[in-house]
Amino acid sequence: MESLKEKTAKGLFWGGMNNGVQQLLGLIFGIILGRLLNPSDYGLIAMITIFSLIATALQNSGFSTALVNEKEPKDSDYNAVFWFNIFMGGVIYLTLFFSAPLIADYYDEPRLVALCRYAFIGLLFSCSGVAQAAYLYKNLRAQQLAKASITATILSSSVAAVMAWQGFSYWSLATQTNLFILISTLLRWHYSDWRPTLKVDFTFIRKAFPFSVKILISDVLTQVNNNVMNMLLGRYFSAHDTGNYNQAYQWNNKCTSLIQGMVKQVDQTVLVSVRDDRERQLAVLRKMVRFAAFISFPLLLGFGLVAKEFIVLAIGEKWLISAQYLQWICVCGAVLPISTLMADFLISRGKSGTFMGCTLALGLLQIVAMLTLYPYGIATMVKTYVVLNLFWLFVWFFFACKDTSYTLLLMLKDIMPFALAAAGVMFATGYITSNIGNLVLLLISRCILAAVLYYAVMRLAGAQILKETTDFMMNKIKKQ
Known part of the structure; x- marks a missing residue:
């Protein structure tokens, strides 16, 4: 039997493989689509994205998280969640279908009526795959989840x-x-051993409801928090402006998803499995925090460094304003995976109510701030969004770890060496390459130099996480 450490390492590997390949594919197809389409095309999709995300959260209703948070879920539990999602998916799609004219009126954009009714069809596809995904996730079948996502990305993007x-x-x-x-969804069915039956017992739904309803509300609020800029830009600015911001947000999201997807592939399951041993659970959390910081800070700060060159070369000068937004967003993107870990740690300890409260507070604060600041322009709104999300890392930490031995000093000790090293490397790289005029040469030089310098700093500092990551990768290669 594999140890928890081995399962976690394998899950992180396949989570990283999945997200790495997906982001590479996203890079390729993002460049292709960015060159073929206009900012207004992305803007129209960005306007309605929030509705599909909220609908997905309502469809799941937090029960997939409840399954994962269950020590040993039974077949009847998965079956209850499956049929509940089927029912919710149908009801929500019909509601959105008839609400499409209202959405179009909110944005004063008639084209959204037909687009909404077509784009929301995905809800009918996804509702039958939630239980299968939860089963694969709960059993740490990260390899199968990776294959499903990668295949779907290649075909759909093509x-x-x-x-x-x-x-x-x-x-x-x-x-x-x-x-x-x-x-x-079809591939999750293929890889999952579990199948639904017509014998439905909703006992699990009733039992998990007090927990799951808080997750549901939190998920809805999280989607609002993540998309508040798109909602307000679509309302008070043009589809072109919304598309420019959304392009920056999506490129930042590709980087943050690479780390978040890797960690979230295992964090909830692993943290739940050791929650009866609080000291061990905290040790697991700290190791995950160090790993996330080790990857996240150089990746996001580095992407911010080359944002202008990348955007202009990849998708053209028509997106130049997006590069400026991207530089700012990458700063808060660097801490997002760590904030997610703190939030998941809170959930693993059964504090779904606190999780909901923190998410609600962030959402309200963002909405009030954006509504107050939109007359001052998009740049002011984006900068404020960045500051609020940086600050909220400490809010997540306070509530997740306030009754543990994990102090603020220890958390800073876990993340600041990587943050300072990455910031120093990017500053040095920017300074050394500042006189290069050719954009292609500048992009390549900055990427190579930053990677070499960061690796050298980690080696000289004797970073244990670098050694463990390198050893695991070498062992994986030898086994292959």
Whole structure:
């Protein structure tokens, strides 16, 4: 039998493989679609994204998280969640179908009526795959989840690229999402050993409701928090402006998803499995925090360093304003995986109510701030968004760890060496390469120099996480 450490390492590896390949594919197809489409195309999709994300959260209703948080879920528990999701998916799609004119009126954009009704079809595909995904996730079947996601990304993105080339504009982006959901759902069924039955017992739904309803509210609030800028930009500015911001947000999200997806592949399951041993659970959390910081700070701060060169070379000067937004967003993106770990630690300890309260407070603060500041322009809104999300890392830490031995000093000790090293490396790299005029040479030079310098700093500092990561990768290669 594999030890918990071995299962966690394997889950992190496949989570990293999954997200690494997906982000590479996202990079390739993002460049293709960014060149073929206009900011307004992305803006229209960004306006309605919040509704599909909230609908997905309502459809799941927190029960997939409840399954993962259950020590040993039974087949009947998965079956109850499956049929509940089927019912919710149908009801929510019909509600959104008839609400499409209201959404279009909010943004004063008639094209959204037909787009909403088509783009939300993905809800009907996803509702049948939630229980299968939870089963694979709970059993640390990260390899199968990775294969499903990678295959779905390749096929859906290829179709979207062809459609964009043929002039289908924003319809290609909506099709990409729908196809991804459909293909990944079918493959989760293929890889999962569990199958639903017609013998339905909703005992688990009733038992888990007090916990799951808080997760549901928190999920809805999280989606609002993540998309508050798109909602307000779509309302008070143009589709073109919304598309420019959304392009920056999506590129930042590709980087943060690389680390978050890797960690979230295992963190909830592992933290729940050791929650009866609080000291061991805290040791697991700290190791995950160090790993996330080790990867996140150089990746996001480095991406911010090369944002202008990357955007101009990859998708053209028409997106130049997005590069400026991207530089700012990458700063708070660097701490997002750590904030997510703190939030998941809070959930693993059964504090779904506190998780909900923290998420609600952040959402309200962001909405009030953005509504107050939108007359001062998008740049002011983006900078404020960054500051609030940086500050909220400490709020998550306070509530997640206030009755543990994990002090603020220890958390800073776990993350600051990586943050300072990455910031110093990016500053030095920017200074050394500042006189290079050719954008291609500048991009390549900065990427190579920053990577070499960060690795050298970690080696000289004797970073244990670097040694453990290197040893695991070498062992994996030898086994292959």
